[in-house]
Amino acid sequence: MKLTLRVWRQRDADAEGAMSTYEVDGISSDMSFLEMLDVLNEQLILAGEDPVAFDHDCREGICGACSLVINGDAHGPERTTTCQLHMRSFKDGDTIDIEPWRAAAFPVIRDLVVDRSAFDRIIQAGGYITAPTGSAPEAHATPVPKPDADFAFEHAECIGCGACVAACPNGAAMLFTSAKVNHLGVLPQGAPERETRVLDMVAQMDEEGFGGCTLAGECATACPKGIPLVSITSMNKEWLRATRKVAKR
Amino acid sequence: MARTVWDSSVGKKTVMAVSGLIMLLYLVVHMIGNLKIFFGAGEFNHYAHWLRTIGEPFMHYEWTLWLIRVVLVVAVVAHAVSAYQLSRRDIRARPSKYVHKKPRATYATRTMRWGGIILGLFIVWHILDLTTGTVHSGGFQPGHPYQNVVDTFSTWYGDVIYIVAMLALGLHVRHGFWSAAQTLGAGSRSRDRALKAVANVLALLLTAGFIAVPVGVMTGVVS
Numbered sequence: 295m296k297l298t299l300r301v302w303r304q305r306d307a308d309a310e311g312a313m314s315t316y317e318v319d320g321i322s323s324d325m326s327f328l329e330m331l332d333v334l335n336e337q338l339i340l341a342g343e344d345p346v347a348f349d350h351d352c353r354e355g356i357c358g359a360c361s362l363v364i365n366g367d368a369h370g371p372e373r374t375t376t377c378q379l380h381m382r383s384f385k386d387g388d389t390i391d392i393e394p395w396r397a398a399a400f401p402v403i404r405d406l407v408v409d410r411s412a413f414d415r416i417i418q419a420g421g422y423i424t425a426p427t428g429s430a431p432e433a434h435a436t437p438v439p440k441p442d443a444d445f446a447f448e449h450a451e452c453i454g455c456g457a458c459v460a461a462c463p464n465g466a467a468m469l470f471t472s473a474k475v476n477h478l479g480v481l482p483q484g485a486p487e488r489e490t491r492v493l494d495m496v497a498q499m500d501e502e503g504f505g506g507c508t509l510a511g512e513c514a515t516a517c518p519k520g521i522p523l524v525s526i527t528s529m530n531k532e533w534l535r536a537t538r539k540v541a542k543r
Numbered sequence: 544m545a546r547t548v549w550d551s552s553v554g555k556k557t558v559m560a561v562s563g564l565i566m567l568l569y570l571v572v573h574m575i576g577n578l579k580i581f582f583g584a585g586e587f588n589h590y591a592h593w594l595r596t597i598g599e600p601f602m603h604y605e606w607t608l609w610l611i612r613v614v615l616v617v618a619v620v621a622h623a624v625s626a627y628q629l630s631r632r633d634i635r636a637r638p639s640k641y642v643h644k645k646p647r648a649t650y651a652t653r654t655m656r657w658g659g660i661i662l663g664l665f666i667v668w669h670i671l672d673l674t675t676g677t678v679h680s681g682g683f684q685p686g687h688p689y690q691n692v693v694d695t696f697s698t699w700y701g702d703v704i705y706i707v708a709m710l711a712l713g714l715h716v717r718h719g720f721w722s723a724a725q726t727l728g729a730g731s732r733s734r735d736r737a738l739k740a741v742a743n744v745l746a747l748l749l750t751a752g753f754i755a756v757p758v759g760v761m762t763g764v765v766s
Contacts, residue, residue: 365643366643366644393642396641397636398636398638399636464634466633496553500550500552500632505633505634505636506553506555508652508655509718509726510647510653511648515647524730524732524735527724528728530553530556531728533551534557537548540544
């Protein structure tokens with residue numbers, strides 16, 4: 295395959311960025327999208343140019359490091375991560391636009407790499423449980439009803455890649471935050487911090503400069519792990535419940 | 544608690560949801576009241592007069608009406624201020640646009656802000672036209688709402704402003720009702736289709752019910 299790539303290039307956080315056009319040839323349809331970018335970078339290095347900086351790690355779709363908005367879609371046209379997107383989703387001769395995640399809370403560091411540490415701070419605000427450390431507890435000591443376990447697991451699938459923020463017209467982190475809140479809030483292990491967790495995580499989310507939810511639904515469409523839009527509804531319910539409970543204390 | 548709600552983006556959305564639902568309830572009542580125009584000047588004017596005497600003798604003349612007006616003004620202001628503040632936050636949160644644009648959200652979702660502004664301006668015109676009579680065409684007659692309504696809808700601009708605003712209302716309610724349910728935590732996977740259906744039915748009935756009046760005047764059914 296021969297492709298025309300229009301890639302966002304930006305030297306550093308303070309520099310002005312712009313789209314640059316590159317041609318790549320000899321792309322196999324079995325290559326992943328990131329392997330295709332590796333080919334581009336080899337080509338750039340051989341020509342004495344700076345390679346395109348992009349985030350990646352496991353390349354197995356489980357770590358949440360890769361990002362990229364491809365032709366206007368976070369993680370590209372398939373419902374998966376960019377590393378698991380294959381070139382068979384494109385046609386010979388296609389022009390592909392590649393841009394970084396866009397949100398005030400995710401500033402561009404260089405080219406396609408953005409700073410997602412705002413997510414870490416949301417987790418620090420309440421995305422944990424208080425558990426005694428030491429020897430592993432007996433697995434059956436705390437029974438969890440099957441529907442709750444399924445609900446928790448569905449939300450635990452979030453890999454924190456930030457596609458929800460990138461896709462949201464308001465740069466909101468509601469889907470990410472709701473995945474974490476719902477995952478821990480429904481389990482007995484997460485019960486002691488159930489109220490403070492949702493209040494603190496939502497407050498941190500606002501503090502980081504993410505936008506609010508207008509229920510456009512683009513986050514859930516972009517999510518490679520299929521976290522549903524209704525997770526946000528569940529978090530709103532948790533937040534209202536926690537607000538009432540804490541006011542009574 | 545009030546502080547927590549007002550300072551949070553989730554809390555402000557709650558304010559929008561509650562104030563929106565109050566206004567929506569009022570609109571349903573208002574729309575049903577308007578339809579009495581099809582039963583003649585006597586019934587319509589009598590209904591309009593009754594609005595001022597609700598609750599008598601416990602409530603004095605017009606007290607209930609003023610109470611409703613105060614609740615509505617509070618709802619409109621709370622809704623608009625929250626919308627303004629949340630929109631500013633949203634726009635700040637997404638300062639740079641994508642080069643490759645791809646709008647996916649529904650038309651109703653994308654027009655919530657402009658639709659809201661259109662509705663806000665419409666409410667001002669509507670009150671100045673048919674409540675105070677300040678901008679009314681052809682001599683406003685207090686106590687004769689039937690004639691005033693016919694006057695307004697006998698002008699082309701009266702019809703255009705009203706019909707455009709009611710179409711904007713339908714779109715606003717379509718996304719707004721469903722959104723309010725999500726914000727208040729009332730939505731769920733099993734209830735989603737029902738909530739969307741109720742939103743669509745409400746939007747359609749309100750738009751059709753309100754537009755029936757100018758159409759009635761234009762076609763001569765009401766004169």
